[in-house]
Amino acid sequence: MKAVGSRLLQLVVLLGIISTTLFLLLRLSGDPAILLAGEGASPETIDAIRADYGFDKSLFQQYLMFLWDIARLDFGKSLVNSQPALGFVLQYLPSTLHLTFLAVFFNSIIAIPAGVWLGAKPTQRRRKVLSTIVSVAQGTPAYVIGLLLIQIFSVWLGWLPSIAGTGTWAWVLPTATLSFALAPNLIRVVAASVEDTTRQDYYRTAKANGAAPNVLLIKHSLPNALLSTTSLLGAQFAFLLSGALITEYIFAWPGLGLILVQSITNLDFPTIQATVFVVAYLVFIVNLIMDQVFRLADPRLRRSQL
Amino acid sequence: MINTVSNAIEIKNLVVSFPTPAGYSAVVRGINLTINLGDRVAIVGESGSGKTMMGLSMLGIQPTSAQVEGEILIGDVNMVTAADAVARKLRGNYISMVFQEPLTSLNPVRTISSQLSESVRRHNSISKKEAEARVLAVLTAVGIPAPEERMKSYPHQLSGGLRQRVMIALALINKPQLVVADEPTTALDATIQAQILDLLRSGMGDAALMLITHDLAVAADVCNRIVVMYAGNIVEQGPVAEILSNPKHPYTRGLLSAIPKFDQARPALNPIPGAPPTISEVVPGCRFASRCSYADAQCTASEPEFINNIACFHPVTGAVK
Numbered sequence: 001m002k003a004v005g006s007r008l009l010q011l012v013v014l015l016g017i018i019s020t021t022l023f024l025l026l027r028l029s030g031d032p033a034i035l036l037a038g039e040g041a042s043p044e045t046i047d048a049i050r051a052d053y054g055f056d057k058s059l060f061q062q063y064l065m066f067l068w069d070i071a072r073l074d075f076g077k078s079l080v081n082s083q084p085a086l087g088f089v090l091q092y093l094p095s096t097l098h099l100t101f102l103a104v105f106f107n108s109i110i111a112i113p114a115g116v117w118l119g120a121k122p123t124q125r126r127r128k129v130l131s132t133i134v135s136v137a138q139g140t141p142a143y144v145i146g147l148l149l150i151q152i153f154s155v156w157l158g159w160l161p162s163i164a165g166t167g168t169w170a171w172v173l174p175t176a177t178l179s180f181a182l183a184p185n186l187i188r189v190v191a192a193s194v195e196d197t198t199r200q201d202y203y204r205t206a207k208a209n210g211a212a213p214n215v216l217l218i219k220h221s222l223p224n225a226l227l228s229t230t231s232l233l234g235a236q237f238a239f240l241l242s243g244a245l246i247t248e249y250i251f252a253w254p255g256l257g258l259i260l261v262q263s264i265t266n267l268d269f270p271t272i273q274a275t276v277f278v279v280a281y282l283v284f285i286v287n288l289i290m291d292q293v294f295r296l297a298d299p300r301l302r303r304s305q306l
Numbered sequence: 307m308i309n310t311v312s313n314a315i316e317i318k319n320l321v322v323s324f325p326t327p328a329g330y331s332a333v334v335r336g337i338n339l340t341i342n343l344g345d346r347v348a349i350v351g352e353s354g355s356g357k358t359m360m361g362l363s364m365l366g367i368q369p370t371s372a373q374v375e376g377e378i379l380i381g382d383v384n385m386v387t388a389a390d391a392v393a394r395k396l397r398g399n400y401i402s403m404v405f406q407e408p409l410t411s412l413n414p415v416r417t418i419s420s421q422l423s424e425s426v427r428r429h430n431s432i433s434k435k436e437a438e439a440r441v442l443a444v445l446t447a448v449g450i451p452a453p454e455e456r457m458k459s460y461p462h463q464l465s466g467g468l469r470q471r472v473m474i475a476l477a478l479i480n481k482p483q484l485v486v487a488d489e490p491t492t493a494l495d496a497t498i499q500a501q502i503l504d505l506l507r508s509g510m511g512d513a514a515l516m517l518i519t520h521d522l523a524v525a526a527d528v529c530n531r532i533v534v535m536y537a538g539n540i541v542e543q544g545p546v547a548e549i550l551s552n553p554k555h556p557y558t559r560g561l562l563s564a565i566p567k568f569d570q571a572r573p574a575l576n577p578i579p580g581a582p583p584t585i586s587e588v589v590p591g592c593r594f595a596s597r598c599s600y601a602d603a604q605c606t607a608s609e610p611e612f613i614n615n616i617a618c619f620h621p622v623t624g625a626v627k
Contacts, residue, residue, distance in 0.1 A: 201410040207367045208405075209398030209425040209476065212391075219424065223415045299415055299460040 003291050011284045015070075018280055022273055023066050027059065035267060038079075075277070076270035080263070085274035089259060093278065095164075096255030099248070100240040102171055103178035104233065111183040112229070115190025119225070120217050122195050130191055137184035146177040146250040164253040174251040178244060182236050189232050193225035200224070227298055234290035241286065242279040314484040314514040315364060315401065316340045320376040320386075322359045322368060324585065330373060331586040333359050335538035337376075338612070343483060346515045348525030348546075350561065351535035354582060357518045360535075361486045364516075365401055366393040380484075399429040402477035404487040408469035412461035418445075418472055419457035422479055429480050440479060448475045448509060449501075467498035474505060478513065485510060488518045503528055522561050526550055534558045537582045537593040542616045554621035556598045562626045592619070 026035075033050040034041070050056050054065055069075070075085040118130045153173060154162035161167045164174070197203055198221060206220045241256070248257035256275055263271035295301045322334035334356040341347050349357045362368040364378055366385045378385040380400060385393055405411040413421055422444070423437035430437075438457070445453035448471045461469055470490060477485050487506060491499040506515060507528045519525050525532050526546050533543040534555065542555035553559045560578040580597040583589050592610055595601040600620045610617045 201405060201407055202413040204367060205403075205405060205411045205473075205476070206413070206424075207397070208365050208403040210394045210396070210428055211398075211424075212394060215424075215428075219416075220413055224413070227415065297415075299417075300462050 003295075004288065007284065007288055007291065011280070014280060014284075015277070018276060019067060019070050020063075022276065023063055026269055027062075031055075035269075038267075070273075070277070075274040078263075078271045079268045080266055080271070085268075085270035086278070088271060089256065089274040089278050092255050092259045095253060096241060096244070096248070096257065099171070099174055099178070099244065099253055099255060100237060102175045103182065103240055103244075104237050106175055107179040107182045107186060107236070108233065110179060111186035112190055112226075114183075115187040115229075116194055116217075116222070116225075118187065119191035119194030120198075120221065122191075130188065134184045134188050137180060140180075141246075142177055142181040143246045143250060145180045146173070146247055149173050149176055150250070162251060164251055170251075174247050174253050177247050177250070178240065181247075182240075186229070186232060186236065190225065190229050193228045194221050196228075197221040197224045227294075230293060230297065231290065234286060234293070238283045238286045241282045312342060314341045314343050314345065314380075316377075316379040317360075317364070318377040318379070320360065320363065320374070320378060322356065322363050323373050323375075324369075324371060325373075326586045328586055333538050333585050334363070337535075337538075337540055339533065339540065341484060341514050341516055344512055344514055345531065346517070346529040347531045347533055348517045348519060348529035349533050349535055350519060350522055350525050352520060352582060354537075354585075355535040356538040357535050358488055361403065361488050361516065361518050364486060365397050365403055366390075367397070367403075395429070398425050398477075398482075399480045400482055401484045401486065402480070402482045404470075404473050404477045404485060404490045406489040407493050408466060408473045409461060411473060412469060414461055416460070417457065418459055418461065418464075422457075422472075422476055425476060426479055441475075444475045444479045445472070448472075448478070448505060450475070465498075466494050467501060470494060470498075470502050471505065474502075474509075478511065481511065482513050484514045484516065486516045486518065489520070490517070491524065492519075499524075522550075523565055534561070537589075538585075539593065539617060540612055541594065541618065544615050551625055552623065553626060554616050554623065555618045556600050556620070556622060557594050559622060559626050560597075592617075 031046075033046045033053065033055050037046045037049050054062060057065070073086055077083065078085050078088050081088070114133075118126050150162040150173060153160040160172050161170045162173060164170050194217075198216075202224075203216060203220055206216055211220065244253075244255065245257035245261055247253070248255045249261050252258065256279060259271065260275045262268075263275065317337055317339040320334055320337045320339075321332050323330040323332040333354075337356075337360060339347075349360070351357050359368060359372065363372070363374045364385065366378075366388070368374060374386050376386060380396055383392060383396060385396070412418075419438060419441050422441040423434065426432070426437040426440050427434070432440075441457060442453055445456060450456050450468060450471050456464065456468070456472075461472070464472065470493075474485075474487075474490070477487075490506065491502050494502060503524060506517065515529070517525065517528055522532070526549075530546055531543065532546055532549040534541050534549070534557065536557050542549070542553065542558045549558060550562070553562055557578070560576075563576045564578060566575055578597055583593055583596075589595075591604075591606040591608055592598070592601065595605040598605065600622065602620070604619050610619050
């Protein structure tokens with residue numbers, strides 16, 4: 001419970017910083033009324049907007065109003081379609097969650113075994129495989145991978161659709177793109193964690209008691225190595241919720257990333273604000289869940305009998 | 307599998323070396339040692355004398371970069387050349403080891419019970435329930451209070467002393483013939499040390515004990531034979547009483563006089579001057595010569611052989627003051 005409390009405090013501080021930054025950005029990028037009205041708006045429209053949004057009040061008053069609105073989860077109406085911004089953004093949430101779960105799942109089932117294979121017996125050859133994968137994959141940005149996959153599988157081979165919502169298999173390419181972007185890091189961390197466990201004293205103890213290599217790996221290395229990998233998985237999960245912008249954009253995947261890119265292009269400030277806040281809440285929830293996962297997985301963090 | 311023999315282990319001309327930029331350098335330099343069944347042998351020496359590496363190679367669990375030569379005979383199995391599958395059957399079963407750091411030497415994410423019964427069931431085909439009964443029995447035997455409860459604990463939930471008792475229980479659970487204990491009390495508080503030494507002295511059952519320590523007082527307390535190692539060699543060995551009352555090797559005498567004597571009005575520390583040679587250092591004669599007040603030209607010219615329980619050209623007689 002104490003942990004939840006401190007996480008909540010973190011959230012409040014984080015939201016405070018985000019909202020202040022957003023507020024300042026909005027005010028610093030010129031007269032917000034002109035900005036909101038858009039190019040070529042008549043002076044009457046601009047005045048109407050100024051009165052409507054309270055831009056004629058002092059900056060401090062505006063800031064307080066802004067905070068009050070945010071506290072009530074009122075982000076205003078989308079400038080594009082006049083829907084309440086929050087509700088509009090939330091429509092895109094399931095789609096992002098869907099893609100995130102798929103990417104984390106496929107990334108895990110590919111990268112974790114690969115990392116274990118590389119880390120369990122760090123021979124010269126396996127090290128070379130590892131460093132090649134990591135340097136190639138980490139040096140290739142997601143949009144290159146995405147476009148390359150589209151070119152190969154959609155354009156040349158015609159096997160898979162490249163646009164969301166155009167068939168049962170539309171999820172494959174975006175998932176592959178994200179997995180490809182995330183896997184190298186996960187492989188590297190799993191390999192390093194597994195290799196690290198083989199240097200631990202408990203590993204030597206198990207060996208001194210006659211444990212065979214597969215027992216050493218499964219019963220002694222993996223529980224410890226995967227525990228230290230969990231935090232990276234959590235971070236990747238949070239990253240996907242907030243940062244799959246490019247991939248969602250490339251594949252026209254109707255998620256938070258796409259809506260964020262679109263609303264920035266349209267200067268749709270209420271929607272940008274709502275998206276940023278939804279993402280902040282999601283990251284908070286992921287962190288909260290990861291705390292609980294750690295508590296369950298690592299007996300040293302359980303606050304039970306002592 | 308193991309023929310009935312009179313000794314627990316027989317080490318012949320053991321050399322353990324590590325790769326260095328200048329080729330392989332030996333940390334154990336040709337050791338011969340036999341430990342009889344039920345014997346209690348202390349291996350005494352400074353850090354870096356090769357005693358731990360000797361202990362690890364006896365189980366065949368030396369670091370992978372180490373090169374081991376010679377013979378380590380357990381029955382008719384030579385641990386140096388034995389296939390891993392053969393050596394594995396002996397580890398934790400016929401020969402086991404207690405390590406210095408009980409906290410890091412136990413798996414942090416598994417319960418005491420699961421770690422101990424894993425070892426029992428590996429070497430005995432018995433049910434989970436029978437294994438747990440054995441775990442309970444051995445935890446009780448090593449003096450762990452409320453053993454049923456402690457079985458369900460994780461290592462971090464126990465005190466340092468209890469953890470080391472668990473390590474000893476793990477070493478004893480398959481009733482081995484030989485337990486190698488590597489500085490088992492060094493990481494513990496003084497009062498807990500005494501309890502663990504008590505346990506090593508009287509709670510080991512029929513197992514022979516090879517106690518690796520830098521502390522002659524601990525060696526004398528627990529063991530009946532002392533083997534003194536210096537820079538990879540055995541320099542002197544003998545029964546405890548003999549070594550304490552009439553040490554012959556200048557290094558052994560140095561170790562003895564370095565023990566603070568609290569019966570004197572003003573206890574003075576008498577350290578041995580200098581430091582042992584590094585493993586890659588080439589020393590033509592006796593490796594202790596540079597620190598030895600008895601050394602002469604012969605000592606720096608050739609290395610003394612280990613004859614009549616001592617490796618020294620100028621053995622000294624009489625008690626150490």
